[in-house]
Amino acid sequence: MAEFTMELNDEQKEVRDWLHGFAADVIRPAAAEWDEREETPWPVIQEAAKVGIYSLDFYAQQYFDASGLGIPMAMEELFWGDAGIALSIVGTGLAAVGVLANGTEEQIGTWIPQMYGDPNDVKVAAFCSSEPDAGSDVSSMRTRAVYDEAKDEWVLDGTKTWATNGGIANVHVVVAVVDPELGSKGHASFIVPPNTPGLSQGQKFKKHGIRASHTAEVVLDGVRVPGSCLLGGKEKLDERLARARERARKGGERVKNAAMATFEASRPAVGAMAVGTARAAYEVALDYARTREQFGRPIIDNQGVAFQLADMATQVDAARLMVWRASWMAVNGKPFTAAEGSMSKLFASETAKKVTAQAIQILGGNGYTREYPVERMHRDAAIYTIFEGTSEIQRLVISRTISGLPLR
Numbered sequence: 001m002a003e004f005t006m007e008l009n010d011e012q013k014e015v016r017d018w019l020h021g022f023a024a025d026v027i028r029p030a031a032a033e034w035d036e037r038e039e040t041p042w043p044v045i046q047e048a049a050k051v052g053i054y055s056l057d058f059y060a061q062q063y064f065d066a067s068g069l070g071i072p073m074a075m076e077e078l079f080w081g082d083a084g085i086a087l088s089i090v091g092t093g094l095a096a097v098g099v100l101a102n103g104t105e106e107q108i109g110t111w112i113p114q115m116y117g118d119p120n121d122v123k124v125a126a127f128c129s130s131e132p133d134a135g136s137d138v139s140s141m142r143t144r145a146v147y148d149e150a151k152d153e154w155v156l157d158g159t160k161t162w163a164t165n166g167g168i169a170n171v172h173v174v175v176a177v178v179d180p181e182l183g184s185k186g187h188a189s190f191i192v193p194p195n196t197p198g199l200s201q202g203q204k205f206k207k208h209g210i211r212a213s214h215t216a217e218v219v220l221d222g223v224r225v226p227g228s229c230l231l232g233g234k235e236k237l238d239e240r241l242a243r244a245r246e247r248a249r250k251g252g253e254r255v256k257n258a259a260m261a262t263f264e265a266s267r268p269a270v271g272a273m274a275v276g277t278a279r280a281a282y283e284v285a286l287d288y289a290r291t292r293e294q295f296g297r298p299i300i301d302n303q304g305v306a307f308q309l310a311d312m313a314t315q316v317d318a319a320r321l322m323v324w325r326a327s328w329m330a331v332n333g334k335p336f337t338a339a340e341g342s343m344s345k346l347f348a349s350e351t352a353k354k355v356t357a358q359a360i361q362i363l364g365g366n367g368y369t370r371e372y373p374v375e376r377m378h379r380d381a382a383i384y385t386i387f388e389g390t391s392e393i394q395r396l397v398i399s400r401t402i403s404g405l406p407l408r
């Protein structure tokens with residue numbers, strides 16, 4: 001087990017500086033354009049692929065970094081550049097983690113390379129869980145997966161919504177109901193391979209922020225996938241369902257919720273994205289406050305402005321500390337006895353919303369225009385309190401964890 005440290009080692013510092021260079025030189029200058037276009041920034045993803053940032057290798061290296069700091073450090077730097085473009089770059093990784101966590105070695109080897117494509121022909125992947133009537137409440141999911149034993153195929157029917165890269169992905173990972181009696185314990189994940197008939201993109205959403213990231217509905221109409229596309233395989237699924245049925249028969253004995261544990265481990269990564277956006281807005285505001293003069297002196301000479309910046313700096317630092325601690329806990333298998341993963345996501349995302357709003361205030365009229373980036377950063381920051389569990393859901397998880405009440 002790695003000791004918890006706030007000190008990046010030399011190798012990590014080198015990676016951080018390299019990512020920062022890419023974020024400053026490639027991502028940030030492209031941010032305003034792709035925000036206006038509201039389209040996937042394919043040329044930037046391709047650039048990231050060429051230098052090795054958009055690849056499974058890079059993602060896996062950070063993911064398996066024993067210090068736990070690899071992923072949060074990478075997320076913070078990329079999202080410091082721009083949240084919408086960065087989400088277009090890391091969105092595939094989020095789908096890939098679903099396969100890494102639940103897939104067999106063969107599934108990992110077959111599908112993850114197809115999620116990324118290659119630098120001359122980049123592809124993206126999508127993770128489709130949310131539905132129109134199943135957002136925070138995943139147990140009300142309706143998309144069905146029915147096994148056709150004669151053909152060893154699964155048939156998927158339903159509508160997914162809010163899918164990042166939905167419909168434009170080469171590979172879709174789809175969560176569906178295999179046993180409606182078991183609620184969220186009766187779900188399973190499936191790979192939908194490229195060009196599978198029956199999968200189509202529904203509405204593409206016009207969003208408030210992260211507009212360079214594609215978000216859309218995904219319609220599944222009699223989609224047939226081979227048995228080998230069930231993540232983890234049929235045998236494992238049958239065993240898991242049998243255990244869940246047995247527990248249900250005994251009157252729903254309380255068990256550790258595996259899905260909740262996974263979320264605790266993945267939420268700090270979203271917290272790190274929020275830290276990146278918050279830090280970016282804070283830096284712009286600090287710079288502006290030092291140079292903008294009113295009443296014959298820089299506006300930072302007013303305590304009312306300087307103290308706001310002090311609070312912003314403190315909150316960004318506190319958010320990073322919480323995110324790094326939770327990431328270290330996740331990688332080193334520490335139990336989240338106080339839902340520290342959810343805590344870090346809650347605090348960092350609320351911080352990003354607050355700090356970006358303060359940055360607009362400090363820039364005055366300029367802050368309110370698209371000539372300066374803080375207006376975009378504030379729009380972008382609003383997503384962090386919504387996806388990967390809203391702030392209310394984080395509070396629900398934290399309160400149930402600290403009080404010992406069951407997580408449903």
Ligand SMILES: Cc1cc2nc3c(=O)[nH]c(=O)nc-3n(C[C@H](O)[C@H](O)[C@H](O)COP(=O)(O)OP(=O)(O)OC[C@H]3O[C@@H](n4cnc5c(N)ncnc54)[C@H](O)[C@@H]3O)c2cc1C
Binds near residue numbers: 135390
């Ligand atoms: C840009 C974007 C990208 C996304 N990407 C993906 C993706 O790639 N894949 C995917 O599967 N999903 C994705 N999502 C979906 C996202 O995870 C959901 O939007 C989120 O889980 C909230 O669900 P909902 O929108 O249905 O809100 P609802 O669940 O309907 O919530 C509405 C409001 O009610 C509150 N609320 C609900 N239940 C409770 C409760 N028990 N106690 C207190 N308050 C409560 C919520 O906090 C919220 O304020 C994305 C969403 C967006 C906006």
